[in-house]
Amino acid sequence: MTEAETAGVATVDADDRVRHALVADLDGGFVVLYETYQRLVFSTALRLCGRWADAEDLTAEAFLRSYRALAGYEPARIGSLQPRAWLVTILLNVWRNSQRTAARRTQSAPLEAAPDPADPREDVERAVELGETGRELAGMLRQLPDQQRIAVVLRHVADLPITEIASVFGSPEGTVKSHISRGLQRLRELQAPAESGARMPARRISDPANSHGGA
Amino acid sequence: MTDNDLLTTELAALAADAPTGLLDRVAARWVRVPGPFGDLYVASTDQGIAYVRTDKAVHSEDGAFAASFRKRFARPLLPAERPPAGLGPALRTGRTSGLRFDLRGSTDFEQAVLRSALTIPKGQVRPYSWVARQIGRPRAVRAVGSALARNPVPLLIPCHRVTRSDGTIGDYVFGSEMKESLLQAEQVNLEEVRELARAGFHYVGSDTTGIVCFPTCPHGRRITAAHRHGFRSVEAAEAAGYRPCLHCRPAPEQASADREIADPVPE
Numbered sequence: 001m002t003e004a005e006t007a008g009v010a011t012v013d014a015d016d017r018v019r020h021a022l023v024a025d026l027d028g029g030f031v032v033l034y035e036t037y038q039r040l041v042f043s044t045a046l047r048l049c050g051r052w053a054d055a056e057d058l059t060a061e062a063f064l065r066s067y068r069a070l071a072g073y074e075p076a077r078i079g080s081l082q083p084r085a086w087l088v089t090i091l092l093n094v095w096r097n098s099q100r101t102a103a104r105r106t107q108s109a110p111l112e113a114a115p116d117p118a119d120p121r122e123d124v125e126r127a128v129e130l131g132e133t134g135r136e137l138a139g140m141l142r143q144l145p146d147q148q149r150i151a152v153v154l155r156h157v158a159d160l161p162i163t164e165i166a167s168v169f170g171s172p173e174g175t176v177k178s179h180i181s182r183g184l185q186r187l188r189e190l191q192a193p194a195e196s197g198a199r200m201p202a203r204r205i206s207d208p209a210n211s212h213g214g215a
Numbered sequence: 216m217t218d219n220d221l222l223t224t225e226l227a228a229l230a231a232d233a234p235t236g237l238l239d240r241v242a243a244r245w246v247r248v249p250g251p252f253g254d255l256y257v258a259s260t261d262q263g264i265a266y267v268r269t270d271k272a273v274h275s276e277d278g279a280f281a282a283s284f285r286k287r288f289a290r291p292l293l294p295a296e297r298p299p300a301g302l303g304p305a306l307r308t309g310r311t312s313g314l315r316f317d318l319r320g321s322t323d324f325e326q327a328v329l330r331s332a333l334t335i336p337k338g339q340v341r342p343y344s345w346v347a348r349q350i351g352r353p354r355a356v357r358a359v360g361s362a363l364a365r366n367p368v369p370l371l372i373p374c375h376r377v378t379r380s381d382g383t384i385g386d387y388v389f390g391s392e393m394k395e396s397l398l399q400a401e402q403v404n405l406e407e408v409r410e411l412a413r414a415g416f417h418y419v420g421s422d423t424t425g426i427v428c429f430p431t432c433p434h435g436r437r438i439t440a441a442h443r444h445g446f447r448s449v450e451a452a453e454a455a456g457y458r459p460c461l462h463c464r465p466a467p468e469q470a471s472a473d474r475e476i477a478d479p480v481p482e
Contacts, residue, residue, distance in 0.1 A: 042233035
């Protein structure tokens with residue numbers, strides 16, 4: 001069995017456990033749902049919106065909506081749910097709505113207004129963990145067109161299989177693959193000038209000698 | 216390591232767990248605690264206390280409380296490890312103004328009514344029309360009654376301290392018997408209020424201080440019989456040279472006919 005297949009079996013088991021827990025008891029099952037997928041939902045939210053506090057809001061709102069939807073579902077519907085793709089779809093809707101609201105709110109702001117700085121908590125908590133690379137890469141992700149960014153984040157940050165991403169997008173798997181490969185290509189292009197410009201390859205977290213070196 | 220592997224490894228490292236406690240922004244927690252008359256079920260969120268029901272109101276069934284909470288708030292409800300901060304002392308003393316409440320399920324009008332009710336001190340009562348005036352909606356007396364009937368946190372926001380201006384105590388979410396018991400336990404001078412109301416008086420004034428009060432105000436209750444005068448309205452007291460008490464803040468009313476139709480009637 002390949003590594004990918006093992007991972008696939010493990011997540012199917014997790015999905016099954018969540019479905020059973022939800023059918024047995026909605027509120028208790030919701031805790032299982034939350035604990036199983038909080039990392040998936042929060043990581044996706046964080047890398048889509050780029051701000052720690054906003055990611056918390058989006059995650060809380062997505063899980064609340066998922067609970068409200070589940071409360072109206074028949075057991076058969078819960079039994080056939082693809083929980084990960086379903087949660088991500090809810091999250092994307094919440095995110096798009098929040099973008100629309102934010103756009104309406106800032107319509108009167110001057111065009112030159114500087115974007116909000118990233119949440120300071122992210123700087124302290126995450127910079128240590130990720131190093132400079134993580135922050136730079138997170139910034140580059142935000143420069144991708146929405147479709148590519150969503151596809152890359154779901155595949156490589158959230159580790160969602162292509163089939164489930166296809167069901168989130170409502171597109172064929174080939175389309176999703178092409179969003180992902182174009183997204184990765186664009187990220188490599190964005191990384192390239194930064195790399196050739198800097199003498200020290202500070203971006204290579206795999207090299208411990210450079211992980212603390214300030215570039 | 217190829218460039219592609221490196222990039223995907225770096226992307227995978229961008230995953231992060233949700234911060235601890237984020238679940239509590241979604242789910243509410245419940246506890247069962249001893250109350251003034253039997254146990255209480257209390258649900259709270261990260262914003263504060265959201266829902267209170269007596270043991271009797273849910274027939275001592277955890278499931279019935281959870282079902283009624285879910286129907287009204289559409290949030291998951293999980294057991295709490297401990298009661299919300301300050302709840303124990305608040306229930307023991309009857310002073311609840313320091314508690315935090317989650318009133319997101321109530322309209323702006325309902326919230327204004329509830330916050331106004333929260334200012335009525337223990338041991339005193341105010342008419343529905345007083346609350347209506349306090350929130351700047353003097354004619355919305357009937358709506359005040361409906362808002363108090365929907366109080367999600369009775370006992371803690373003391374809607375039992377709002378009574379009818381005719382001297383009867385009016386309706387209560389847990390029944391008017393319990394309202395009466397709660398007011399008795401707070402040593403409200405209900406008999407005196409009723410007696411005054413029968414004589415057509417809703418306010419009492421002291422001819423030594425020249426101040427007019429609600430009959431349950433501590434300043435009003437201190438007045439000795441020889442110096443105590445009953446008044447039908449604040450206008451009448453003012454005409455006699457009295458000024459309203461700064462503690463219980465009685466205010467001139469509209470025509471009494473208005474008040475009578477506006478008082479909430481028992482269903």
